[in-house]
Amino acid sequence: MNPYTIFSEIIAGSAPASKVYEDADVLAFMDIRPVTPGHVLVIPKVVARSLAELDPALGGKLFQVGQRVAAALRDSEVACDGVNFFLADGVTAGQEVFHVHLHVIPRTPGDGFxxxxxxxxxxxxxxxxLAGSIGGSLSRNAGFDS
Structure with missing residues (x-):
């Protein structure tokens, strides 16, 4: 599978994006197919097709930026009442662009989403x-204490 996607082009500056936030590690921009007005995507600047390929610290930063974007959505003209975070990891989960991305979706009453x-x-x-099975896998594979 080709590791380069439209997100790689946006990061490189060769494709347009309506940027909301950018730092050395993360980029947040408006989704061109929003499910509600103000829908933002937060992506790592490194190629990671799935969560398994993403450094956990960078994954944490995606959510930290997502939290800041959520607060900004509430404070902006979007003026949403709530926010959903959504991250699809894998085809079966609905992932369409194979570069990890966190959807930050503003919610208002009756928005249809x-x-x-x-x-x-x-x-x-x-x-x-199942808790035992999952916890055991965490302990074996990720260095977590159960």
């Missing part, structure tokens, strides 16, 4: 089993 899901009610034993 929403997540559709069918929550289930698993037994506690099933939740405990």
């Amino acid at each position: 929403g997540l559709r899901a069918r929550p289930t009610s698993p037994a506690r034993a099933d939740l405990d089993y």
